Amino acid sequence: MTTFPRAGRTRTGYAPEQVDDFFERARSAYEESTLPGPRRPDAVDEDDVRTVAFDLVRQGYETSAVDAALDRLEVAFVQRRRADHISAHGQEAWMEQVADRATTLYPRLLRPAGERFAPPEKGQGYDxxxxxxxxxxxxxYFDEGEELTAAEVRGATFPPARGDKAYAEGPVDAYLDRVVEVLVAVE
Known part of the structure; x- marks a missing residue:
C-alpha cells in the first residue's frame, strides 16, 4: 500500500520503507498513549516526529507530502499530551509549563541583531x-501578541551568507525547533 505520492522517475524522495516504518511506530505509540501505565522506551513522541530524518532515494515519497503529514502528526501528539496534562493538572498548570519553556527562549532574543548566533566556522550559513x-x-508574538504560527516558523527559509553576515545553521535550526515546540503547545 502506498501511503504517500511518489516523486517522479528522475526525482528523489524519502525512502518509503523508512517512512512507512516510522508512521506505523507513531500510530502504535499514539494509540497506546491512551492506555494507563508507563510509556514504552521505544515509543514515538512529538520530539521524535520533529527530528526524524529519512534517506533520499529515487522515486521515494514526495518530501512535501511526508513533511506535511509529520507536521500534522506532531500537532496531534502535542494536543494529546496537552489534553492529558490538563485533565490531570488543569489548564493553568499547562500554561505555566509552556510559559517556562518560552522563557528559555528569551536570552537569545534579547541579544542585538547580528549577534544572536555565532557565524559558521567555515563556509556558508543562514543570512x-x-x-x-x-x-x-x-x-x-511574545511581547505584543502579534500573529505567528508554528507553520510559519517551520516553513521559514533563509538565503545563504558567509562570514559575519551569517549564522551557523545548526544552532539556528535547533532554536527554531524550540520555538515551534512552544507555538504548537498553545495553538
Missing amino acids: AASVDALLDRVVA
Missing part, C-alpha cells in the same frame, strides 16, 4: 538579517 527578522517576529 543573519533574515534570521533576525524572524526572531523579531517571535519577540513581537
Whole structure:
C-alpha cells in the first residue's frame, strides 16, 4: 500500500520503507498513549516526529507530502499530551509549563541583531538579517501578541551568507525547533 505520492522517475524522495516504518511506530505509540501505565522506551513522541530524518532515494515519497503529514502528526501528539496534562493538572498548570519553556527562549532574543548566533566556522550559513527578522517576529508574538504560527516558523527559509553576515545553521535550526515546540503547545 502506498501511503504517500511518489516523486517522479528522475526525482528523489524519502525512502518509503523508512517512512512507512516510522508512521506505523507513531500510530502504535499514539494509540497506546491512551492506555494507563508507563510509556514504552521505544515509543514515538512529538520530539521524535520533529527530528526524524529519512534517506533520499529515487522515486521515494514526495518530501512535501511526508513533511506535511509529520507536521500534522506532531500537532496531534502535542494536543494529546496537552489534553492529558490538563485533565490531570488543569489548564493553568499547562500554561505555566509552556510559559517556562518560552522563557528559555528569551536570552537569545534579547541579544542585538547580528549577534544572536555565532557565524559558521567555515563556509556558508543562514543570512543573519533574515534570521533576525524572524526572531523579531517571535519577540513581537511574545511581547505584543502579534500573529505567528508554528507553520510559519517551520516553513521559514533563509538565503545563504558567509562570514559575519551569517549564522551557523545548526544552532539556528535547533532554536527554531524550540520555538515551534512552544507555538504548537498553545495553538
